[in-house]
Amino acid sequence: MKRSSRSSLGRDEMKTTTDAGGDVRLSGISKTYGSFTAVHPLDLTVPQGSFFALLGASGCGKTTTLRMIAGLEEPTSGTVHLGDQDVTALPPYKRPVNTVFQSYALFPHLDIFENVAFGLRRRGIKSVKKQVGDMLDLVQLGEQARKKPHQLSGGQQQRVAVARALINHPRVLLLDEPLGALDLKLRRQMQLELKRIQTEVGITFVHVTHDQEEAMTMADTVAVMNAGRVEQLGSPADLYENPRSTFVANFLGTSNLIEAEVDSRSGEDVVLRAGGGKLVLPEARCAAPTTTGGKVLVGIRPEKISLTHADDAGGIPEGRNRITGTIAATSFIGVSTQYVVDSAVCPEFEVYVQNVDRDTRLAPGAEVVLHWSPAHTFGFDAEQAIDAGLDEEAAL
Amino acid sequence: MPLVNWFKRKFVVIAGLLTLAYLLLPNIVVTVFSFNEPKGRFNYEWQQFSADAWKDPCGVSGLCGSLSLSLQIAFWATLGATALGTMIAFALVRYRFRARGAVSSLIFLPMAMPEVVMAASLLTLFLNMGAQLGFWTILIAHIMFCLSFVVTAVKARVMSMDPRLEQAAQDLYAGPLQTFWRVTLPIAAPGIAAGALLAFALSFDDFIITNFNAGSTVTFPMFVWGSAQRGTPVQINVIGTAMFLVAVLIVLTSMVVNNRRNKQKA
Numbered sequence: 001m002k003r004s005s006r007s008s009l010g011r012d013e014m015k016t017t018t019d020a021g022g023d024v025r026l027s028g029i030s031k032t033y034g035s036f037t038a039v040h041p042l043d044l045t046v047p048q049g050s051f052f053a054l055l056g057a058s059g060c061g062k063t064t065t066l067r068m069i070a071g072l073e074e075p076t077s078g079t080v081h082l083g084d085q086d087v088t089a090l091p092p093y094k095r096p097v098n099t100v101f102q103s104y105a106l107f108p109h110l111d112i113f114e115n116v117a118f119g120l121r122r123r124g125i126k127s128v129k130k131q132v133g134d135m136l137d138l139v140q141l142g143e144q145a146r147k148k149p150h151q152l153s154g155g156q157q158q159r160v161a162v163a164r165a166l167i168n169h170p171r172v173l174l175l176d177e178p179l180g181a182l183d184l185k186l187r188r189q190m191q192l193e194l195k196r197i198q199t200e201v202g203i204t205f206v207h208v209t210h211d212q213e214e215a216m217t218m219a220d221t222v223a224v225m226n227a228g229r230v231e232q233l234g235s236p237a238d239l240y241e242n243p244r245s246t247f248v249a250n251f252l253g254t255s256n257l258i259e260a261e262v263d264s265r266s267g268e269d270v271v272l273r274a275g276g277g278k279l280v281l282p283e284a285r286c287a288a289p290t291t292t293g294g295k296v297l298v299g300i301r302p303e304k305i306s307l308t309h310a311d312d313a314g315g316i317p318e319g320r321n322r323i324t325g326t327i328a329a330t331s332f333i334g335v336s337t338q339y340v341v342d343s344a345v346c347p348e349f350e351v352y353v354q355n356v357d358r359d360t361r362l363a364p365g366a367e368v369v370l371h372w373s374p375a376h377t378f379g380f381d382a383e384q385a386i387d388a389g390l391d392e393e394a395a396l
Numbered sequence: 397m398p399l400v401n402w403f404k405r406k407f408v409v410i411a412g413l414l415t416l417a418y419l420l421l422p423n424i425v426v427t428v429f430s431f432n433e434p435k436g437r438f439n440y441e442w443q444q445f446s447a448d449a450w451k452d453p454c455g456v457s458g459l460c461g462s463l464s465l466s467l468q469i470a471f472w473a474t475l476g477a478t479a480l481g482t483m484i485a486f487a488l489v490r491y492r493f494r495a496r497g498a499v500s501s502l503i504f505l506p507m508a509m510p511e512v513v514m515a516a517s518l519l520t521l522f523l524n525m526g527a528q529l530g531f532w533t534i535l536i537a538h539i540m541f542c543l544s545f546v547v548t549a550v551k552a553r554v555m556s557m558d559p560r561l562e563q564a565a566q567d568l569y570a571g572p573l574q575t576f577w578r579v580t581l582p583i584a585a586p587g588i589a590a591g592a593l594l595a596f597a598l599s600f601d602d603f604i605i606t607n608f609n610a611g612s613t614v615t616f617p618m619f620v621w622g623s624a625q626r627g628t629p630v631q632i633n634v635i636g637t638a639m640f641l642v643a644v645l646i647v648l649t650s651m652v653v654n655n656r657r658n659k660q661k662a
Contacts, residue, residue: 072563092566093575105564109582118578119568164568 023048024069024172024204029078031064038064040228041078046172046206046221048083051198053207053219057251057389061228062208063102066174069206071095082171093122098165099174103181104157106149112136112160113145119168135167138197155186162194166201173198175207179214191218212252216240224248226389240301244287246380249299250389256305257386258298258323258345260379262290269374272298275344279321279377286379295382302350304376307339309359310367320371325349327366337362341370423640430633437627449630453638456629459619463635466600466616469531473538473599478592480539481546482584488547489554507544514541515608522609529611537609538599545598546591553587 024046031039039061046052054062067073069080071092079088087095098119106115116135117128125131136142139159141152149157158178165173178194179187195218198205209215215222216236223233224247232239232248243249246257260274265283270290272279279298288296300321308316316322325343334355339362341349351370353362362368403410429439433446454460487493488500506514518540522533561583565575581588603617610618620632 070567072567091571092563093569093571097567099564099567101560101564103558103560105558105560107561107564107579107583118565118570122569122574122578168568 023081023083024206025081026065026069027079027081029065029068029075029080031061031068031073032076037228039068039075042230044223044230044233046204048204049202050220051195051205051207051218053209053215053222054225055209055212055215055222055251056225057210060225062210062225063176065225066099066176066206066208069172070097070099070174072099096168096171097174098168098170099176100158100161100165100178102177104149104161104178106157106160106164108149111146111148112141112152115149115160116164116167118164123168131167135163138166139163154182155190158182158190159193162197166197166203170203172204172206175205177209178207179209179211187214194218216252224251226251241376241378242285243299243378244380245388246297246299246384246386247389249378249380250387254302254350255299256302256346256349258300259382259386260296260298260345262292262294262296264292265290270379272296272379274298275323277323277345279323280319280374281377281379282374285375285377288379288381290379297380297382297384297386299378299380300372300376302338303336303352305349305351305370305372307341307351307353307359307362308369308371309361310369311361313369316369316371319374321374321377322369322371323349324367324369327362327364327368329364330362341368343370423637426633426640427637430630430637432630432633434630439628439630439633449634453631453634456623456631458614459616459629459631459635462614462616462619465531465613469534469538469615470596470600472535473542474592474595476535476539477542477546477595477599478588481543481591481595482550482588484543485547485550485554485587486584489551490559503544503547505544506541507548511541511604515605518605519608529609530613533609533611534606534613534615537605538602541602541605542595542598545594546588549591549594550584550587553584553590557583 024044026042026044028041028043029039030037030041042065044065054065056062064073068075071087071090071094075088079086081087082096087097107118110118113132113136117132120128120131132145133142136145139162141156141159141163144152144156149160152160158181161178175194179190182190191214194205194207207215207219216239219236221233222236222239224231224239226247232244234242239248240252243252243255246255249255249257258274258279260272260279263271263273263278265271266280268283270281270283270286272281281296281298283290286296288294290296306316310324323343323345325341327339328342328348329340331338332355336352336354337358339351339353341351343349349370429442430449431445431447432439432442433444433448434441435443449455484503488496488503515537518533518537522529527533557580561579562575565579566572570578601617603621606615607618607621614622616635620628623629623632
């Protein structure tokens with residue numbers, strides 16, 4: 001990891017890694033193929049040193065965006081900046097950016113050592129042995145240096161791909177679904193590994209994935225993309241707790257969505273009518289205008305809901321949103337039990353309850369009251385499709 | 397019954413050996429008869445052992461000249477067809493252009509067309525153009541019919557190549573030229589080599605098209621055909637055997653080299 005090795009790049013790579021050299025700024029960037037728009041004009045800033053995830057279903061434009069940063073795709077409009085440098089017109093081999101490809105794209109005719117040394121050699125660096133050795137040790141493949149890529153397992157190939165990119169000390173490392181081909185256990189392991197490497201080297205990572213869990217566990221900031229647009233950008237917790245569209249609410253985790261009508265206001269809160277009952281929603285958590293009589297969609301995550309048998313309904317504290325229903329199905333997961341509740345406002349209300357004190361009366365057919373804190377409620381414009389983001393997730 | 401059982405167990409081996417014998421018998425006959433000392437002009441009956449022909453392979457007038465000419469034509473035809481065919485294969489696989497499908501099918505026409513038809517129409521073309529028949533017309537014809545075979549061989553290889561390998565090379569600071577030399581060419585090499593070998597064999601061997609378009613020039617296959625009318629000198633068998641041995645030698649060398657490389661890796 002010697003800094004001197006970068007001298008032949010000839011740009012301002014001698015800067016320390018704490019300056020703005022690794023900021024990625026996309027301004028009004030878009031990509032169209034004929035009449036199809038893969039990416040709508042998009043502004044995005046990835047701060048230096050962050051682990052940034054582009055999350056979305058296949059065909060949402062996330063990979064195209066990544067390839068425009070790499071220079072492998074020419075934007076139809078807009079610019080790409082790395083720090084202060086406009087790289088929009090630079091070919092990929094002149095950008096201080098490296099990519100880990102989805103299929104790894106290891107050179108089959110070169111051994112592991114030469115694969116990793118490839119970038120250094122192309123930049124005219126003669127003594128690569130030490131650096132390549134160190135890098136292979138970092139990804140724990142020192143023993144495999146003289147093997148060919150096809151002799152390695154999927155997880156090992158993936159690590160070679162990471163090493164081959166990282167050895168060049170790029171200002172930004174681009175990862176295109178790098179874990180997609182691995183089995184679940186290995187994927188979990190590599191997620192931690194990648195996160196560790198990123199913390200260790202401090203390079204900006206831009207990670208493209210369709211796996212919401214992967215994006216949430218690894219990234220500091222996640223941009224959720226849908227149909228060529230960024231739907232919402234924020235920290236994983238922020239996206240999960242405050243989704244601003246039904247797509248985000250459904251694509252990230254599970255949400256129960258209820259159609260409601262604005263009834264009145266009381267202070268910071270909006271009172272809504274749904275079915276026969278009333279629901280309270282803090283106005284700040286509603287991504288739609290709240291004029292009286294207007295329609296909104298109200299959402300609540302399944303694990304935020306408490307489930308009480310109708311006989312005990314008197315014990316529910318005041319001020320909580322309530323809905324009555326009948327349990328349609330239950331499934332015991334171990335740490336929790338998942339209930340599907342039939343109610344007047346929503347046919348299939350999902351509720352996850354931790355198995356702390358199991359109430360044996362909560363069986364299919366039982367009358368129940370669902371209740372939750374208004375602070376956990378979120379709301380959107382009723383114009384959008386209530387099931388946006390559902391099909392995509394099911395298809396994966 | 398033990399015999400039947402033995403036969404059942406060894407059936408695959410026996411079938412394999414028989415097939416091999418079927419393939420190699422002609423070569424063995426050629427080799428054996430290269431040591432013959434025929435009584436008449438025809439070398440079709442075994443008389444007695446003699447190494448005379450081996451001592452003087454060019455002893456028949458015109459034989460070595462035609463052989464050298466055939467080797468030269470094969471060399472240049474291979475070079476031309478391989479270079480052109482490789483470029484065509486890459487263009488067909490990698491780029492989308494107008495009439496790509498049509499070009500793709502037309503390339504295979506020389507392979508499908510009866511050779512005699514192609515030979516006659518080529519001759520008509522050359523005569524109408526007022527071209528002097530000889531080395532150059534033969535070379536042009538050979539490059540043409542070798543082309544489709546090279547394209548087929550290289551195309552199969554290029555199609556199985558992941559275009560992301562070249563993108564990865566570019567991503568790793570290799571310019572277009574470096575990407576071609578360091579990644580594209582080495583990976584496509586087996587396909588290109590197969591195409592070149594095929595082209596060499598086809599060109600060296602061709603009789604029909606060459607015969608139509610050679611004018612007064614005589615290639616090795618034409619020499620053999622011509623002398624077969626009047627008698628077959630033993631030297632033809634000597635040349636044939638030598639060619640066979642060279643081919644076997646090449647195959648053996650590449651096998652040994654490959655084995656060694658694999659052992660080093662392990």
